[in-house]
Amino acid sequence: MTELPILTATDQAHAVTQAYVEQAKPPLTQELIERLQSVLTEALDSKGQSGSDESPTDRLNAALDAFESELRSIVGPRVASLETSTGAVTMEHRSEAGQPLRAFGGQ
Numbered sequence: 001m002t003e004l005p006i007l008t009a010t011d012q013a014h015a016v017t018q019a020y021v022e023q024a025k026p027p028l029t030q031e032l033i034e035r036l037q038s039v040l041t042e043a044l045d046s047k048g049q050s051g052s053d054e055s056p057t058d059r060l061n062a063a064l065d066a067f068e069s070e071l072r073s074i075v076g077p078r079v080a081s082l083e084t085s086t087g088a089v090t091m092e093h094r095s096e097a098g099q100p101l102r103a104f105g106g107q
Contacts, residue, residue, distance in 0.1 A: 006084045013040035015087035016060055016079055023091060024076035032074070039063050057082060 007015075017037040021028055028036065043063035044056055054062070061078045068074050077091035 007087050009041050009044035010037075011087060012044055012056070012082060012084060013037050015089050016040050016082060019079075019089040019091045020064065020076045023093075024074055026074070028074065032071075036067055039067055056084070 014037060017033060017040055020036065021033055040060055040063055043059040046059060057079050060082070064076065064078060068076070077093050080090040080092040082089050
């Protein structure tokens, strides 16, 4: 059985960024899109540096949480799955109990 090659962290981050941007509210500026892709690439690259056992999906979602918390004005979905050989991404919205939520107003 032939194994499919794994995409680079940059390629995976690009796929997640595009999927996130499609559903984020309000729409992200080009500057924020570039910043988000950088944050997500760093999150994927961080496994080797931190020795963490967190899955790539957990690291990506933690990075999205931090990105939204820092900006306090963006809300978007989270990564449900990421196919590392094709870059296929499935995103999901969190429930009202998840955080951070709602860019405008409280829960």
